Amino acid sequence: MADFEPKISKDRFRPAEIDASKSEEINKPSLTFWQDAWMRVRKNKGALFSLIVMGIVVILALVGPLISGKEFDKQNVSHNNLPPKIQGLEHISWLPFDGVKVNKAGKEIDMYEVKKVDEYYWFGTDALGRDLFTRVWKGTQISLYIALLAATIDMIIGVAYGSISGYFGGRLDNVMQRITEILVGIPTMIVVILMILVLDPGIISITIALTITGWVGMARVVRAQTLKLKEQEFVLASKTLGNSDGKIISKHLLPNLAGVIIINTMFTIPNAVFFEAFLSFIGLGLQEPYASLGTLIDEGFKVLRLHPHEMIIPAVVISIIMITFNMLADGLRDALDPKMRD
Amino acid sequence: MAKYLLKRVLYMFLTLFIIASLTFFLMKIIPGTPFASANKLGPAQMEIMKAKYGLDQPVPVQYAIYIGNLLKGDLGISFQFNNTPVTDLMFKRLGPSMQLGAQAMLLGTIVGILLGIFAALRQNTWVDYSSTFVAVLGKSIPNFVFAGLLQYFVGVKLGWFPVLFWRGFEYTILPTIALSMLPIAIAARFMRTEMIEVLSSDYITLAKAKGASFFEIAFKHALRNALIPLVTVLGPLAISLMTGSLVIEKIFAIPGLGEQFVKSITVNDYPVIMGTTILFAALFVVIILVVDILYGIIDPRIRLSGGNK
DSSP states (O other): OTTTOOOOGGOOOOOOOTTTTTTTTSSSSOOOOHHHHHHHHOOOOHHHHHHHHHHHHHHHHHHHHHHSSSOOOOOOOOGGTOBBBBBTTTTTSSSOSSEEEEEEEEEEHHHHHHHHHOOOOOOBBBBBBHHHHHHHHHHHHHHHHHHHHHHIIIIIIIHHHHHHHHHHHHHHHHHHHHHHHHHHSSSSHHHHHHHHHHOSSHHHHHHHHHHHTHHHHHHHHHHHHEEETTTTHHHHHHHHHHHOHIIIIIIIIIIHHHHHHHHHHHHHHHHHHHHHHHHHHHSSSSSTTTOOOOHHHHHHHTTTTTTHHHHHHHHHHHHHHHHHHHOOOOOOOHHHHHGOOO | HHHHHHHHHHHHHHHHHHHHHHHHHHHHHSSSOOGGTTTTOOOHHHHHHHHHHTSSSSSSHHHHHHHHHHTTOOOOOOSSSOOOOOHHHHHHHHHHHHHHHHHHHHHHHHHHHHHHHHHTTTTTTTTHHHHHHHHHHHHHHHHHHHHHHHHIIIIIISSSSEEEEESSSSHHHHHHHHHHHHHHHHHHHHHHHHHHHHTTTTTHHHHHHOOOHHHHIIIIOOOOOHHHHHHHHHHHHHHHHHHHHHHHHHHHHHHHHHHHHHHHHHOOOOOHHHHHHHHHHHHHHHHHHHHHHHHHHHOSSSSOOOOOO
């Protein structure tokens, strides 16, 4: 310590002022729950990227069938099983968009020349000569509709059921709980398949099947949270002020559950999207001529060895949808409820 | 504990009874008759066929007979498969499904646990990120897409494994991998969180201070405690395997229960549909119950709700 020489002169130091009134000062702007959550989502690069990709998919699903200039159900058998060909990208040799198909002997054939087709089919055509670009985005519309539907069912039926059951308690809660307990015991897949057997396969029966089974998980979570929240003072205060039960649930309890509700909804969506594709794949979903990503994969699967693009393109699209929904759900969960990380 | 168990078992039977009844009545509303493929039959012959299978009785009588037979373990005879009893048909099919399910479960949990452990030990490095990436892919990509791609690229293009049928161990490899993707994803994510939590506890610091080696800490001290909560995800895992087997068996042409279920739906084979539904449902509720009980035994800190020892 002997050779230690102070390099900063003493007169540059002065005692700190202790002012009790200033120690309470807040020098950062206070953030609401949503601002705080948004800040955390923005920091999560995966979630942000997923949000952008999902936006692109949604836009393509809405605009795609319009800009292709072709009908999704128009058959043109002389143009069947064409590989993808896109203007501008056709001369880049490593991209698979040049309309060239490799046959079994390993020889490259330009199918567009062989069949004398001047048009461009961006994603190629299927076995009946229908434009795959239009069909893939039509199918994506179905998947997005299912996503929206599942979210709505969860938010309306699940939240209402759970909050009513939890808030009123007593015998009503007992009866409602027994019903959900039995519903939980029945595998969703079996209910869905049975429902689709009774009704004709199609988008309406999938909608009804999802309505019956989709909300149980949400109802259980909301009920558990409501049970915890309803004992708190602000509920008692609201009751004392004479507010009705309906108003207490909708104005006081539900805003406090928003985080949990959103997280749960986000995890329901990919499951529902998967279910629709799964049912369509095993032939219980949408029927011809309508397209869903599941039916497209099923059709493509049958000709996988000869025309791999017919399966790979819809497979890539549904994988993108599932990955973005899952990553966004993870990001939102971390942002809305850091304690719930699994 | 005994009271709780009794309650749970009662619920289990109630659920099964409701499923059986629901299945029965839904089958009755379904349009189409099981004899559709035999439409050359005249009305008189149709009557004989219906009488033979008991379909000429009023619905409540059919229901009573059905439930009675069910209690005896008799699920009726198949309409399509040469009058074979449904139970025989199902037991013949059970083998491949069980083998496939067990292999996928084993592969899935082992690979998943390893991925999770390495991700936790090397947190926020490329090991962690690639393990998370695999988990996200496994959770997101639908199993039928994955199975199709595996079949095309590994089976057809590379020709490493046979792509169809069920004739020996090498035929089981591709379907097992396809089916195990979801278990891998679930186990890896779960294991990573648990390991990170365990690794930050005091006794790990102590083990490090005592100079225990890296692998000793990971596999001897941390793994044991991190494994316990994994039991909770075994239930959902087993159920996802059951759902998954439907498509995987269809894609790889495996003579299992799932493949038969899908086929019997398209040909209106009521007894087979009902039997398989009830078998699936029974497996489902039993698995859930076993997992709940196991969890209570393994971790005494968790008290089963309603049970006081």
